[in-house]
Amino acid sequence: MTAGGGALRGVWRASSGRAGLAFLLFLVLLALAGPLFLPDPFRQFGLLELADARPSAEHPFGTDQLSRDVLSRVVSGARVSLAVAALAVALSVTLGAGVGLVAGYLGGAVDGVLMRLVDGALAVPRLFLLLLVLAVPERVPLVALIVLIGATGWFATSRLVRAEVLRIREEAYVRAAEALGASRRRIIFRHLLVNTAGPLLVTATLGVGDVILLEAGLSFLGLGVQPPTPSWGGMILDARSVLVTAPWVGIFPGIAITLTVLATNLVGDALRDVLDPRGA
């Protein structure tokens, strides 16, 4: 039995965790398989007769101002949102774990400098920082968006990992490994990193929800994912002008955001219950 498999089974046993996991699984499958049976999200079905059309059998979520199928765009937006969230979180978890491990294991001056830098970074609101950077260039490539979100999201993670490392390095088995002649690299990556994997996994999962919200917010402000690439935040931005006459254009991406964030949080909480039964 691997630890990862056991954790997943544990999440599945909790009803809320199962609901969240099932929804995310469904969403990922839909995002991957959607193009097989849904119309092209960029296709305009006829600006005159099919702009802002009500939901119908042909267009279950209706169409937008440009007569594009809203369902296709929501599904396509899922691909973008999930990809941005997954990659950005992967980046921030890597950075956070790296800095936390180094600070916690080496301690002393290294720890002091790194953690004061993190303190400083945590004092700046993340959204302001992102707005400042993103507002300058004309267009922001998707990769740059991912890197920026990832690079501004690891501060709290590094503190968490550092705290865990400080605890674990006092464990007898770390001293036993040192007495065995294990190298520093080995102790850091094998004994410390692997034993922080639990809390790290929980933060990462909860972080995905945060990043989806953040990306939607940035896109809503026109600073995130750039049109015509569909994104949930961008769709709500487009829907502003027709919110009263054609509410489905904005409601469905809104529901998608809400459900996805809810699902990741349910999974994250269930994961925490499994991996860290002591925590409240």
Added chain:
Amino acid sequence: MTRVLDVRDLRVSFPTADGRRFHPVDGVSFTLHRGETLALVGESGCGKSLTSLALLRLVPPPGRVDPGSVVRLGDTDVLALEREALRRIRGRRIGMIFQDPMTSLNPVFTAGDQIAEGIRAHFRISKAEARERALRLLQEVGIPDPAERLDAYPHQLSGGMRQRVMIAIALAAEPEILVADEPTTALDVTVQAQILEVLDQLRRSRGMAVLLITHDLGIVAGRADRVAVMYAGQIVEEAETAELFANPSHPYTQGLFASVPRISGPLRRLTPIRGTVPPPAEWPTGCRFRPRCPQAFEKCVLAPEPLPVGPGHRMRCWLAEPDAASPTRREPVRATSAQPERSGGD
């Protein structure tokens, strides 16, 4: 006999809040020869575990081994080594077994993984070969179904099996010295005997030297060639095991024997040593056992050096001086003037 380990005047110190340093290990000297077992005996807090950690420079910061201490492994001056050279000695020349097999194994790796880690830290061999050797080690330490235990996680093993795994890990790089820090404290009495038997067999088959650290004189009796008794950071008496048991000379050693129940002989009341071991920051000047010693006299305000009692038998006590044997000087002096007697509880 080949001398494999030479420890001289070992001092380990920790800083106090007011900027001074106190010395939980204060001038410990001993030697260890190939194939012999030396037992380091003492109460909790006497510095015996710190002594063992200092051998591999594993004293946790902010503690440190003080300059002037000597730890010599064959021709190697351990205290002068650079980090990588030090790493190569850890496990390879001195293997360590820790007190608590419940916490000394990493919960997320299998027994086989952890033994293989010890092998691969020192030998360039493939994972498959390391696994093969790990299996042989598990057989050697007498684990039932070794092939199956190789893939077991620590929580799937009993305490005795975990301690055997710990021994296998300590032996992984074929060290010439094995340091066993209270290897049986956490185990049932029957398992204790088995573990000690395994250690003894390994010592004989591999010609290892064993430093056995314990608070249990009963363990020492059958297993050790020599015994060093520690009190308050110093070795207070050292002798061959039979000699020490026949002729315990330091009042502290005598006190230890008097407080252990005997199975044979007439039934008698146990005599505890009065008081408790004071914490390192409050050790008295002069002889450190003085405040608790029933035989203390005037000279005890001076710190005794190790003095000969008999062949290979030394103790840190003024009673070892020939003229100290006169009855007048032996008259117990209740903890005198400067040093008020400490109350029993802590």
